[in-house]
Amino acid sequence: MNRIIPLPDKRNALVNSLLLALLMISTLTSLSTGTVQVSLADTLAALLGQADPMTDFVINELRLNRVVAGLLCGAALALAGCLMQTLARNRLATPGIIGIDNAATAFAVASVVGIGLSLAPSAMALAGAATATALAFGLAGAKGTRGYRFIVAGIGIGAIAAAITQVMLSRVAIDDANAAYPWTVGSLNARNPESVKVLAAGLALGYLVLMAITRALNTLQFADAVAIALGTRLKATRILGLGLSVLLTGLAVSVCGPVGLVSLLAPELARALSRPGKIPLTASALAGASFLVVADLLGRSLFSPLEVPAGIISAIVGSPYLLWILLRPTPRSLT
Amino acid sequence: MSRPATVALNVLQRCFTILVLAGLSSGAVTADTRSLDTAFGPLEISGQPKRIVTLYEGALDTALAVGAHTVGAVITRGGNHVADYIKPAAGNINIVGTPGETNIEAVLAAQPDLILAAPRTSEQQYRLLSRLAPVVVPDIPMFEADTWKRETRLFARAMGRADQAEQVIEQVEARIAEVASLVRERIPADQRNATLIRWMPQGPLVMAEGLFSAAIIQATGFRPNSKGLIKPGRPHSEPLSLENLSGLDQNWMFLATLNADGDKALAAARKSPAFARLNAVQANQVIAVSGQLWTSASGPLAALAILDDIEAAVLALQP
């Protein structure tokens, strides 16, 4: 690269503040857009608690919850994706691609439909995410997260989970199944306030832990021997990282369903912007939050009053990009 | 006209309007400040609401039947707008969502002074909606013969139109009696067994005996029977294998699809050999009906429309 790279942390700080600005703009736009149009000034006033009761109701009670839920989900999925990419040293190894989100959905649907264990959706989604991850690793053999097997095993697990979800939905009354449908393809409209709170707590915890182990995570990009020489406890870091990405994925899915491509796209964007050599955790989280907020905004305004689930929007936007990564004649480091 | 004169006239006009309104509403208030039992506790409503949003097929039907002014409704299940039978009465009504999902902002924009909601409205949804206007969520057992009457009365009382509701219900009962006597006259007592089926691409669904339209069928003298294929509390069975169709064979079959109109449903079903060999089909006693009316709707207007369908079918029999 010929460009002069600014001092390391300056560049990342710049990128982070840019992404933060983007997130604030998309959040405000999303808050002010809807069937009832509210001006930006009124939106801000409502957020500060100084608007008339109607505007206050629309912004703070109808839209804010949804936008915050989207923001949290996007950030959690993006962090999980970035983390898993780092652990697997494979930019395709994200929860969306290896089927963790589908498995979490299947478990959460089971709890909603009332088959088998009826724990809260958050707990069930977590259990699903953990099961899928364990399976993907177990089936990929002793080679851990490395290589293609992990990903193909994940595709298989995702397919099984999706089929099971379909079976469960075919066993309930058709009107119920139709009502549950948007959530099974990823949507913010049916979020459960309890699950959102759990997600917020999990995300805060996860983010703090990640910040604490950033240095160790950064060394994972090197060969194992180098990382060990640099003082990283490889196994512990991997297990902790994997546990966190399962936690974040499961909690996010319990709120928004399988919007898996966020976990690939947001880290991609963050990596493209940030200084190479470090893992852009914060940037990924900010980018993921913006992405999901915008996808949700598009989904509810494109065919208003009908809503297109955010998962469908993100698949339509994200799949072509993923295809482009995969089909480029000379891919960047795939493994 | 000079400026002071205009102002004076305006003031006069306003006073007059206020007087008239006060006269109207005071009459209504003294006549009826009522407490309703809803799924989320008792609800006090006074006066006669002028801007009603209905989030349930049965509520829209009742509102239109008693002549209330509706400013918003949800689409009927399986369609892109309200059901055809109610379109003439509803006109180009403002749509505020689907039965599964209400667009609360659209409800807000409609500025309702009363919201009539579906029996299964969630508490979360209820709390948001009740910030906009009083919300009536029926607490009436579903799938019983008189469910629709109790819902109609509840909604009508909320709208301050209980008298109109009684009139409409009487009208429906008179029609039931009319059609029932026609049925008695034309169809022997031992040949009135009937099935109500919704023909889905996945396979036929049997609708529950307690379903609204099944209750109307029963009131006219037919005997709907779902052969125990429905789990308790469900409005219909799962899509059945075609191999089970012959087990549902009865004297009469009312056949609907959720989407297309009845004739298309019949055409689709007739292509299936399992359907063609049913006794009801061979005796030409299959009545093709609209699924939106027969399996999604409820309320007095729906009852009248269903009774028209039954009457037409019985009249078409060769005496």
Add this chain to the structure above:
Amino acid sequence: MNALSANRVLASRELLPQLLVAGIFLLLVILASLLLGAGPISAHVSLETLTGSTHPDAWFVISELRFPRTVIAVVTGLALGLAGALLQSMTRNPLAEPGLLGVSAGSGFAVALAILLGASTATLTTVVAQLGALAGCGLVIAATRVQGLGNDPVRLVLAGATLSGLLLALTSMLMLIDQRAADEIRFWITGSVAGKPLAVLATTLPFIGMALMLVLAVAKPLAAMSLGEKAAVGLGHHPGRIRLMVTLAVALLVGSATALAGPLIFVGLVVPFITRAIAGPDIRRTLWLCLPVGPAVVLGADVVSRLVAAPAEMPLGVVTALIGAPVLLAIVRAGRMPSL
């Protein structure tokens, strides 16, 4: 090796018994399909009816309901099994499966679009499904020609899965826009052979016949190709022409199967996996064995779909996914993946 004709492969001592066993197995599955159902007609009564006693209800269920779906499942399985074997042999990728690579999704999207525009499953034109499959196939072949991708099974499969995901998202959007068509599309994209009249075969069999002729013509050169393109050229074959013919055959087969039963994923993966395990990697032997194994797999899945949810039925596509995905995992686990 190139001198071996199809007949001699067939007559070779090892293949014949395998083919015979597979054939007997298929017959057993067909018998099961005629005897078992989700309705009240028991296997015992069915067997009596088949052996001559008169039982009009049972005879009706067997002849008008179970027989047509048996025939349709057999034809579908035949087409999907062959298509999978051909595609895997040509791309040298054991994971290349029409469902996984997005060919079925292309076909499915085309049909969903047609339903939305006013066609119905009853009047559904085979041609729509064929065109969608052809477009999907074209994309896959174009993708394999991208430098590096042809040798990388995972990237190809992932690209296919992504394409499927994209098409599925678009299909879902169509369903949301028009609720009236949603039921029909939803039923169709999960895949089923129930309740379809035998007449649908009339429009698909000619396409399958054409595909079979292409397969006969291409089997030998394709086997030569597996020795390497240079070897094939040395033996007088034209790799480009072979690829074109295989692509066309796969598109015809998948399009027909999709028109018959909807987009069934994983069948094209499972069938060649089984046949290769029995007969080894030679494409000519694999193709012969696919003839009984493909139908047995799809028909077996259909029988399962009738029994597990009686008196309702499970969607066939769900059953094939539940059977197929573990096979995918087994292939991954077995290793030796990139080379076929």
